[in-house]
Amino acid sequence: MSAPLKLLGAAYLLPDRMGGSRCREREWDGPADDRLADPELIGRWFALDAAEARRLDRTSRALCLAAAATGLPGLLGEAERLETAIVRVTALGSYPTDLAFAESLEPESTVAAGLFPFTLPSTALGAVAARFGLGGPIISLSPTAPEEPLERQVFAAAVPLLLRGEARVVVAIAGDFDGTPRGGPGLTLTVYGIAR
Amino acid sequence: MNRAVHVAGRGAVTAFGRGRAAFLEALASGASAIRRRERLTALDLRSALAAEVPAEVAEVARGGGISLVLGLAKLAAEEALAESHGKTRGVRAALVLATTKADISGLERDGSGTGSPAELALQLLELLRLRGRAYAVSCACASGTSALAFAGRLVAGGQADTALVVAADALSAFVLRGFDALLLLDPERSRPFDRSRAGLSLGEGAGALVLTREERASLGVRLCGWAETNDASHLTAPRADGAALARAVAAALARAGTGCADVDAISLHGTGTAANDAAEAAALALAFGGSTPPGFGVKGALGHTLGAAGVLESIALVEVLRSGTSFGNVGLTESGVDPNLTLALARAALPRARAALKVASGFGGIDAALVFRT
Numbered sequence: 035m036s037a038p039l040k041l042l043g044a045a046y047l048l049p050d051r052m053g054g055s056r057c058r059e060r061e062w063d064g065p066a067d068d069r070l071a072d073p074e075l076i077g078r079w080f081a082l083d084a085a086e087a088r089r090l091d092r093t094s095r096a097l098c099l100a101a102a103a104t105g106l107p108g109l110l111g112e113a114e115r116l117e118t119a120i121v122r123v124t125a126l127g128s129y130p131t132d133l134a135f136a137e138s139l140e141p142e143s144t145v146a147a148g149l150f151p152f153t154l155p156s157t158a159l160g161a162v163a164a165r166f167g168l169g170g171p172i173i174s175l176s177p178t179a180p181e182e183p184l185e186r187q188v189f190a191a192a193v194p195l196l197l198r199g200e201a202r203v204v205v206a207i208a209g210d211f212d213g214t215p216r217g218g219p220g221l222t223l224t225v226y227g228i229a230r
Numbered sequence: 231m232n233r234a235v236h237v238a239g240r241g242a243v244t245a246f247g248r249g250r251a252a253f254l255e256a257l258a259s260g261a262s263a264i265r266r267r268e269r270l271t272a273l274d275l276r277s278a279l280a281a282e283v284p285a286e287v288a289e290v291a292r293g294g295g296i297s298l299v300l301g302l303a304k305l306a307a308e309e310a311l312a313e314s315h316g317k318t319r320g321v322r323a324a325l326v327l328a329t330t331k332a333d334i335s336g337l338e339r340d341g342s343g344t345g346s347p348a349e350l351a352l353q354l355l356e357l358l359r360l361r362g363r364a365y366a367v368s369c370a371c372a373s374g375t376s377a378l379a380f381a382g383r384l385v386a387g388g389q390a391d392t393a394l395v396v397a398a399d400a401l402s403a404f405v406l407r408g409f410d411a412l413l414l415l416d417p418e419r420s421r422p423f424d425r426s427r428a429g430l431s432l433g434e435g436a437g438a439l440v441l442t443r444e445e446r447a448s449l450g451v452r453l454c455g456w457a458e459t460n461d462a463s464h465l466t467a468p469r470a471d472g473a474a475l476a477r478a479v480a481a482a483l484a485r486a487g488t489g490c491a492d493v494d495a496i497s498l499h500g501t502g503t504a505a506n507d508a509a510e511a512a513a514l515a516l517a518f519g520g521s522t523p524p525g526f527g528v529k530g531a532l533g534h535t536l537g538a539a540g541v542l543e544s545i546a547l548v549e550v551l552r553s554g555t556s557f558g559n560v561g562l563t564e565s566g567v568d569p570n571l572t573l574a575l576a577r578a579a580l581p582r583a584r585a586a587l588k589v590a591s592g593f594g595g596i597d598a599a600l601v602f603r604t
Binding site for chain 1: 232330331334337338344345346347348351352363364365366367368369370376379380383387389403404407408409410411412457458459460461462463464465466474477481592593594595596
């Protein structure tokens with residue numbers, strides 16, 4: 035890394051607690067508790083509009099929640115938001131939503147049309163961009179180096195955007211929050227706001 | 231570090247058959263590969279059409295019992311590597327895979343694939359016996375374009391000497407039914423930018439491009455600029471004013487050290503949906519401050535190949551720069567978008583072919599632009 039970078043904010047979702055530079059740490063029971071299914075609660079915590087949250091899938095809600103918990107959106111002016119990128123390294127991608135959509139394709143079920151756009155891992159990043167008005171690049175990566183921490187992989191993709199002037203701020207997201215039969219990196223989602 | 235990024239190899243597998251020659255010759259002839267589906271025929275959808283790879287090509291791709299999407303990616307990659315004379319086989323090579331759904335056979339109870347782009351990338355790395363690092367990009371319908379930008383960054387920034395970019399997607403009931411549920415499928419062949427357009431036709435295939443810092447391997451075309459932006463407005467509908475895509479075009483041109491006046495041709499995203507084509511035309515009119523250079527799209531011929539589209543369309547654009555001849559827009563009879571977007575009806579010689587622009591968009595508000603130069 036050839037230039038000093040600033041950490042503007044950070045947040046995490048863990049199996050038993052969540053927190054971030056904007057909020058105090060809160061206990062939660064992880065995906066089993068399923069507070070992410072309660073858009074009203076998310077709305078009270080982080081000023082997300084409940085109707086807006088209701089339209090999102092669980093992954094998008096989690097990412098919006100974590101991004102809000104960094105406090106980053108409140109720090110950025112309009113010009114900076116326009117040049118803020120979102121980069122995520124995710125092992126699960128949209129898999130939990132894929133399963134739900136696939137279930138809706140079963141005979142006697144109704145196709146969940148509203149879920150289909152969320153069967154792309156980048157759509158959840160688009161939800162964060164739309165929620166906070168972030169107009170820079172969106173890059174969703176799937177981790178190809180199991181031995182390398184996800185944080186390192188996401189920073190490796192995020193930092194060149196800053197150094198090359200392709201973004202002024204990057205919201206770097208590592209990990210997943212939802213358990214699935216595939217396992218993966220565990221129930222850890224971390225979000226960092228970095229700038230040059 | 232900002233090194234030149236040369237295009238050194240191209241490979242394609244499309245509904246026109248195996249190989250870039252079949253793809254480019256079909257584009258030149260104005261043919262369309264969108265026809266009645268031969269697979270997945272039991273699905274009762276708004277459209278019975280798609281652009282499937284021919285059965286004999288699918289059979290070759292699946293050789294050894296691998297998934298269709300992996301087989302398509304392998305065939306395209308091998309062709310690109312052959313043209314580049316193995317320039318990606320060093321340790322400072324990278325494989326950048328682009329896909330929207332990878333192998334989802336497990337979700338369709340037809341295999342074990344879980345839709346992981348990383349798994350597909352690592353399988354491809356092993357099949358091709360490549361050394362070096364793999365990356366897996368999934369950015370909706372802009373995946374291929376984003377992967378080229380990602381690879382360009384690696385090569386220009388010195389993290390890799392060469393990058394093999396492979397973009398692939400295969401048709402599935404999952405995807406067909408999803409687009410059908412969103413009412414985005416045209417019951418007839420899709421007609422991007424036409425006044426009568428009524429949606430998209432889905433396709434499948436794979437495209438591969440080798441990017442390298444090695445000038446001696448160059449096909450005479452460089453990837454000089456790229457930029458990605460986001461609409462930050464809606465998850466499935468583009469911004470009607472095209473402002474974010476116009477920002478991407480301006481930024482890509484600036485990074486390429488060129489301007490609108492230097493652009494000789496545009497490879498369009500052109501899905502055939504009313505909203506996308508109108509927004510894309512508005513964006514380009516905004517970016518160019520009026521009339522644009524001639525633009526062409528291939529989705530009326532190939533269908534929308536989703537994650538593969540950006541690379542296949544870039545292969546077509548590289549050919550335009552090398553031949554000095556632009557392709558037409560299959561299915562277009564009368565433009566139904568901003569008249570500032572210049573749309574060629576048929577193949578035509580260009581007065582000049584030195585710089586060309588590729589644009590793409592995707593769900594999640596994604597916009598991307600690439601600039602190629604001779």
